[in-house]
Amino acid sequence: MASIDSLHYPSQAEPLIQNGLKSRVLLPTDAAYAARIDSYWCNSAKLRPSCIVQPQSAEEVSKAVVALAKANQLFAIRSGGHTNWAGSNNITDGVTLDLGLLNSTEYDDTNQIVHLGPGGKWKDVYDELEKHGRRVAGGRESDVGVGGFLLGGGNTFYASFYGLACNSVIAYDVVLADGRIITAEAEGDHADLFCALKGGGNNFGIVTRFTMRTIPGGPVWGGLAIHPLDVIPAGVKGVVDFTTNNASDLYTNMQFVVGYLPRFGGNICLTIANNMAAIEKPPSLQKFLALPEIMNNYKTTTLQEVITYSSLPPNYYNIWFTLTIKNDASIILKAAELHDQMAKELQAGIPDQDFASHVSFQPLPYLFVQKSHVANSSGNVLGLEQNTGDAIVIQASVSVRTAELEAWARPKVRALVDEVRAFANNIEGGVMPWMYLNYSHSSQEVLQSYGPENVRRIREAAWKYDPEGVFQRLCPGGFKISALKI
Incomplete structure (x- = not known):
């Protein structure tokens, strides 16, 4: 006899449910599903996934990734939802892993740094930091999301001081394909990943937190x-x-x-x-x-x-x-x-x-x-x-x-x-x-435009941190290093 869940949930959602994420799954019949699809900035991105999963923590992102990888289930990753081409941050007949609830802005006054969730938007980041008289070298448009912007480099109002926005990131919390949650910094075991994330997109894992330097705010x-x-x-x-x-x-x-x-x-x-x-x-x-x-x-x-x-x-x-x-x-x-x-x-x-x-x-x-x-x-x-x-x-x-x-x-x-x-x-x-x-x-x-040496660095980091190629095979959105000719 079919289970109650299998009667109501598509097969794509089953591995998520089995891994304890049933309450985070949105179905096409749910009003919240419709609202999330409608909230994409560009109509080209408003595809119809079989379901949406909305994790509320890095640990839940880890559960989702492990479940999807084990089931060989195609998925997409959404942060702010502003990338405009079809399939970049959404998917048809797959699972969209929606990071919209990971949208916090947490300022650390002691170190004058800020921890940002990938699903936040720059207008909200600046609103929160203004309370502390600070800001970051972030986006130049209000509705752009934190995650995609920073992983693509990020042109910023402060590029004359610091270069592109990714250079102001001092740490990345990353969920890998095997479920591990690591922190990539300029020094230590994951320095190669830290470098590769500055422009390398979603070839390596899912960033659940960006830590950035802040600078003085004001008018x-x-x-x-x-x-x-x-x-x-x-x-x-x-x-x-x-x-x-x-x-x-x-x-x-x-x-x-x-x-x-x-x-x-x-x-x-x-x-x-x-x-x-x-x-x-x-x-x-x-x-x-x-x-x-x-x-x-x-x-x-x-x-x-x-x-x-x-x-x-x-x-x-x-x-x-x-x-x-x-x-x-x-x-x-x-x-x-x-x-x-x-x-x-x-x-x-x-x-x-x-x-x-x-x-x-x-x-x-x-x-x-x-x-x-x-x-x-x-x-x-x-x-x-x-x-x-x-x-x-x-x-x-x-x-x-x-x-x-x-x-x-x-x-x-x-x-x-x-x-x-x-x-x-x-x-x-x-x-x-x-x-x-x-x-x-x-x-x-x-x-390819980054040059042969940087292509090599991206490729090496991708296979080191995702040796099974989960983010190459199962997550088609984004610019994939595996698509490049060696």
């Missing part, structure tokens, strides 16, 4: 300005100059964006800028502040408000591709020109105009590379040191309402990035090797 100055399209050449010159001179003003950040953004009136370009020391209208931004404006909302405010300015609306199908280029005005102008062409195609093909597109140009000065090594002498696996000079990270994005439109628009975004790459390849050093994981499409060769 910031910042906001965004919308410009008419004819300022693009001057804006591009401003990007190049700002990137070249970044070392003269470490507290100021900016990005320049060309886009079709209905919430801002359609075809526009804009500057997003801030100063983390609350210096109003800093000298390094004068070229941008002098540009003609349709509006701006620059002011002295909180970090929590500043991180809302780059937020994109939820419930679209989002397509992202990325490329890192030399800090060269001609390449940036070419990308802006190609975006204009793509936006016209999108406008012609989407009659109700309910879409958004943009190309963002974000400075990646060589100083970021140098600061990464100063802040993190144990290293990382990002391979930023391959960059030979100042660079610009390009994020090309389109947001549409349906899966059919996503399939139609995706080749257009890919073509834009490919054409920029082809143009830049005609300029000496025009294309930089490194690719930012958190902006990459699933088809892009991210881990």
Whole structure:
């Protein structure tokens, strides 16, 4: 006779139930299941797993991993739920291991460090740390999750001081495939894993706690300005100059964006800028502040408000591709020109105009590379040191309402990035090797971009800490080291 559980629970949930996690399992018929699926930022990620398991501790994560591995059950790992491509953090006909309840922010005043759960979001992290007058070198957008952001490197407002955000992590608590819970630090038995987690994604285990250094908090100055399209050449010159001179003003950040953004009136370009020391209208931004404006909302405010300015609306199908280029005005102008062409195609093909597109140009000065090594002498696996000079990270994005439109628009975004790459390849050093994981499409060769030595380090750590290949075979989401040709 069938058991009561087998009559109500799918077979994928049975190993979890047998391992004592029945109360943590959400089924497709549960309201909480529907709420968790709906809470994914991007519609592309709203797949239908057979069940969701929501552990409340590292020990319960361990129970779930052991159960799934023993049953050879396919699973996905969700932290904040912001990664946009299908299958990155969710799964069809499998189990989604949802870390959303591991979302604590615990400040240690004695050591001025903070322990962060992977399921937290940066807006909540900053809210809690503000009570103590502290903050971390974390995310630049309010709804991005802690886990995926840090495991992908994490571009931060403080990169001029510390490099990417992962360099401010001083310890990782990790659940391995065999159920062990270990702490990886810069020194000790797991120093190789500590290094590999700084950019290596989910190839090794599940991080259940990040320990980070904190820094003094306080007000910031910042906001965004919308410009008419004819300022693009001057804006591009401003990007190049700002990137070249970044070392003269470490507290100021900016990005320049060309886009079709209905919430801002359609075809526009804009500057997003801030100063983390609350210096109003800093000298390094004068070229941008002098540009003609349709509006701006620059002011002295909180970090929590500043991180809302780059937020994109939820419930679209989002397509992202990325490329890192030399800090060269001609390449940036070419990308802006190609975006204009793509936006016209999108406008012609989407009659109700309910879409958004943009190309963002974000400075990646060589100083970021140098600061990464100063802040993190144990290293990382990002391979930023391959960059030979100042660079610009390009994020090309389109947001549409349906899966059919996503399939139609995706080749257009890919073509834009490919054409920029082809143009830049005609300029000496025009294309930089490194690719930012958190902006990459699933088809892009991210881990390869880290360079052969870092690929070797990731591979060795993956097989050392997961010799059975559980996170390679059973967890298809993310950029997998096993997919790379040796």
